[in-house]
Amino acid sequence: MLKKLKRIIKDINKDQYSNLEKRVAEALDKLIICQNNLLSSSTPALAILEKEAHQRWYELALSEECFMRKRYRVTWVDCGDKNTKFFHRFMAARRAMNQIHYLFDDFGLRLDKLEDI
Structure with a gap:
């Protein structure tokens, strides 16, 4: 049973945590573009896009922070x-x-x- 779950858990880990710093930077860039578009012409559709981009960036930033905190703890335990x-x-x-x-x-x-x- 656990061997079957191993592949699923590895896939989830790969999807959620691989290249996390790069994904956070890309999400921030997209958020900035959405905010600039919203400032240049304010429409409800652009506001929705900006809100979605902000939510995506926020979730990724929290994941990155959690990951860095865990990495720091491992380093502290080791060194x-x-x-x-x-x-x-x-x-x-x-x-x-x-x-x-x-x-x-x-x-x-x-x-x-x-x-x-």
């Missing part, structure tokens, strides 16, 4: 706490994100120099 380039890049990004760049004092003035902070 997470090892002394690798991936780990150091991740830590540098986290350090930059968590750094305090400026504060406001009691008078509402922005303090962005290290000695002022």
